[in-house]
Amino acid sequence: MPMFEYICLECDNKFEELVMRSxxxxxxxxxxxxxxxxxxxAFSSSSTSGGSNDSSSCGKSSFG
Ligand SMILES: [Zn+2]
Structure with missing residues (x-):
């Protein structure tokens, strides 16, 4: 489910909201x-099978 966790900057309340669109x-x-x-x-913080970097995405889009 596209649930996102938000924190209110007014009252510091943490809540989850179902967000379909950005x-x-x-x-x-x-x-x-x-x-x-x-x-x-923080989803899937650690994997069990081996420990290899699966980050094949090269080229970080630099903004500025
Ligand atoms: Zn609030």
Whole structure:
């Protein structure tokens, strides 16, 4: 499920929101503030089988 974790910058409330589109406006369920920040979810922190870097994506797009 496209669930994202957000934290409200107004009341520091952490909540999850189902976001289908990136342009979805997320409001804090407590203070109804739109001043929220999307948090990075820590999925699959460690793998069991071996430990090889699977990052084949070369060329980091530098912004600036
Ligand atoms: Zn809030």
């Amino acid at each position: 342009d979805t406006v997320v409001n804090c369920p407590l203070c109804k503030s739109a001043d929220v920040k999307k948090m990075v979810s």
